[in-house]
Amino acid sequence: MNKQTGFTLLEVLVAMAIVGIALGTVFGLLAGTKRLAFKAVDNIERTVFLRSALNAAQVIEEPDYPELPERYKKSVELSTDEVLEKPERQTRPMRLALEPYTWRDNEKGIELTSVRLIRLDTAQ
Amino acid sequence: MKTLTNYRGFTLLELLIALTLSTLVMLMLAMGMNVVLKEWTRSSNRLEDSLDKVLVLLQIERSLEGGFPHTYWDSDENKKYIFFEGEEEKIAWVSTVSPGRKPGFTVWQLLPSEKKTGVEIRIVPALAGDPTERLEKHATSVTALEGYQAYFEYLYVDDKFEEDTKWLKEWSAKELQGLPNAVRVRLESEAEESLEIVAVIQAHQHERIRPVKP
Numbered sequence: 001m002n003k004q005t006g007f008t009l010l011e012v013l014v015a016m017a018i019v020g021i022a023l024g025t026v027f028g029l030l031a032g033t034k035r036l037a038f039k040a041v042d043n044i045e046r047t048v049f050l051r052s053a054l055n056a057a058q059v060i061e062e063p064d065y066p067e068l069p070e071r072y073k074k075s076v077e078l079s080t081d082e083v084l085e086k087p088e089r090q091t092r093p094m095r096l097a098l099e100p101y102t103w104r105d106n107e108k109g110i111e112l113t114s115v116r117l118i119r120l121d122t123a124q
Numbered sequence: 125m126k127t128l129t130n131y132r133g134f135t136l137l138e139l140l141i142a143l144t145l146s147t148l149v150m151l152m153l154a155m156g157m158n159v160v161l162k163e164w165t166r167s168s169n170r171l172e173d174s175l176d177k178v179l180v181l182l183q184i185e186r187s188l189e190g191g192f193p194h195t196y197w198d199s200d201e202n203k204k205y206i207f208f209e210g211e212e213e214k215i216a217w218v219s220t221v222s223p224g225r226k227p228g229f230t231v232w233q234l235l236p237s238e239k240k241t242g243v244e245i246r247i248v249p250a251l252a253g254d255p256t257e258r259l260e261k262h263a264t265s266v267t268a269l270e271g272y273q274a275y276f277e278y279l280y281v282d283d284k285f286e287e288d289t290k291w292l293k294e295w296s297a298k299e300l301q302g303l304p305n306a307v308r309v310r311l312e313s314e315a316e317e318s319l320e321i322v323a324v325i326q327a328h329q330h331e332r333i334r335p336v337k338p
Binding site: 019022023026027029030033034036037038040041044045048049051052053055056058059060071 | 149152153156157159160163164167168170171174175178181185279281289305306308317319320321322323324
């Protein structure tokens with residue numbers, strides 16, 4: 001009867017730690033996939049919206065259209081760059097120029113850039 | 125005999141307890157794994173669904189961008205009309221884009237699905253006559269974007285008077301004799317966030333028929 005000893009505290013702790021790590025990994029994985037999927041879906045939806053804004057800016061210079069959905073209103077902005085250089089060989093002055101423009105979603109860092117034709121005030 | 129008692133094995137009770145305990149641990153792990161797997165499939169399904177949705181949206185956008193002022197002959201009135209019928213909840217137009225890259229023009233129609241919630245897409249080749257009737261009878265029909273209801277707006281751009289540029293709720297090419305500069309599709313759903321497409325139609329003017337200001 002004397003010889004019958006239980007587990008030592010150390011052994012119990014080690015066992016619990018191992019079980020804990022195993023369970024923790026499993027649930028960590030769960031949370032990870034869920035977060036990742038939600039993030040991906042959100043990014044996709046934002047890109048869809050940004051793309052439609054990009055297209056709208058093709059025809060309207062500064063689309064205050066559409067009533068921007070509330071959740072995008074604060075984070076989305078339009079910026080334009082300098083118009084592109086004129087073609088090397090030009091036979092007459094032009095009133096049209098190509099202007100690069102970018103829609104940026106500041107919250108997620110998504111950026112979509114395109115080029116559009118704009119009308120200049122003076123022919124060049 | 126003494127040596128035997130020293131090397132005795134586990135008792136039945138000990139063995140049972142050990143087995144039960146290990147079974148319990150295994151069960152817990154398996155259940156955890158099950159939950160994880162279920163959640164995993166749910167998330168990846170969600171992701172796949174939204175990728176599918178985006179593909180449909182892109183196809184609709186592309187076919188709207190390929191919109192073309194296709195004319196048909198109205199034999200009753202003996203007049204030529206451009207085909208593009210845009211309403212608040214449905215739209216029909218002729219496009220140079222077809223799903224199978226078939227040659228020739230294709231008539232597209234988007235309308236709310238009758239059987240289930242979603243957007244019904246109808247496609248039929250564009251021929252010389254008024255396509256409205258053929259859209260009803262002979263069109264290939266697909267229902268996509270389940271749970272969504274589509275609303276359409278049509279952009280009129282006025283080059284001379286900027287303040288007249290506006291989004292309209294309806295656009296009939298029969299009256300306006302041209303296509304809108306852009307179409308906006310708003311997809312509303314009760315369960316999910318709304319989505320939208322804006323498609324710019326480059327070929328919005330017929331080469332001879334002059335448009336009417338809305």
